[in-house]
Amino acid sequence: MRNPTGRQLRFGSELRKLRERAGLSATEAGQLMGIKQAQISNMEAGRVGVSAERVRTLACHYDCSDKALVEAIAAMTGDRTRGWWEEYREILPAVLLDMAEVEHHATHLRSAVTVHIPGLFQTTDYAREIFRQDVPQMPPPDIEHRVSFRIKRQAVLYRDQPTPHQAIIHEAALRMKFGGPSVTRAQLRHLLDMSDREHVTVQVIPFDAGTFPGSGQAIYYSGGPVPQLDTVNLDQSHGPVFLDSEAQLDKYRVLLDRMKACALSPAESRDFIHTVIQDL
Incomplete structure (x- = not known):
């Protein structure tokens, strides 16, 4: 698996901020979502793809009422493609x-x-x-x-x-x-x-x-x-x-x-x- 890009890391960081503002641990978040704590951690590390709908569900569980922020984070899930800069990855x-x-x-x-x-x-x-x-x-x-x-x-x-x-x-x-x-x-x-x-x-x-x-x-x-x-x-x-x-x-x-x-x-x-x- 490739290392996450800066944008993917930022996406995961924003998910973590939402969770921490809610006062929840990764284990507690996983229990709310019915998934393992490790999956929450992988999301927040930008290592796995996350759907826009899952972002909205997480935000709901985290009691985040800032719809503009939630939709902006959700929009970040739609593009995990590699841009022109990838030709310089090994350079x-x-x-x-x-x-x-x-x-x-x-x-x-x-x-x-x-x-x-x-x-x-x-x-x-x-x-x-x-x-x-x-x-x-x-x-x-x-x-x-x-x-x-x-x-x-x-x-x-x-x-x-x-x-x-x-x-x-x-x-x-x-x-x-x-x-x-x-x-x-x-x-x-x-x-x-x-x-x-x-x-x-x-x-x-x-x-x-x-x-x-x-x-x-x-x-x-x-x-x-x-x-x-x-x-x-x-x-x-x-x-x-x-x-x-x-x-x-x-x-x-x-x-x-x-x-x-x-x-x-x-x-x-x-x-x-x-x-x-x-x-x-």
Whole structure:
């Protein structure tokens, strides 16, 4: 049996949260359902398929009255197919594949970065230069795998119903000359082109804004069909870290809103990026 994907693990985690809010043990839940405790545990570990109807039955036994949440969890049972990212299963760390899966299913995306242009807006040359700086240094074939994977992730912004993306980018990220002036110039022009898209919003926090919350980390936020199913992805040097507890989601929603308040308007941000390009 294959290891469960990140989405399957999240599905099981949400079932466990419903049970724990009801104050029931896995054994007690199994007794209510007429099944063994081990089956409850396998469901909550994302190791077995669960029908939408069984999710609704579990929620009923757990006295969960949040119908929107229950239906959103039930909808997660309908797709256990493997996406395009599976072609990288033996090539890249599984956590990167989980990130692509989360983005694929997201209803909206938010990002806030201080040093790099957000990955979903990066050009091939810019992304390649970023990966060349990894420690330890990756062999050229591994770099190319990472680059192609990053570019394929961008499909969520180009499909028939593109995922809305709101990006907050600090001036430092605009002025970092990764790959030299020509690569940076092409990258910023591409960022401007993306900001022209109806579903993309880009806002810049200039140096003049001074200090601002969240300045020490890159934040990627993927919206679920209901707020409880949102996911925070913190971009760390060792790979992405996913957060989905209620307190964590609340914290990063507030943090992103406060960062947005510090940023220039979309129109002012476009003018600002034009100025940076002229300075190169």
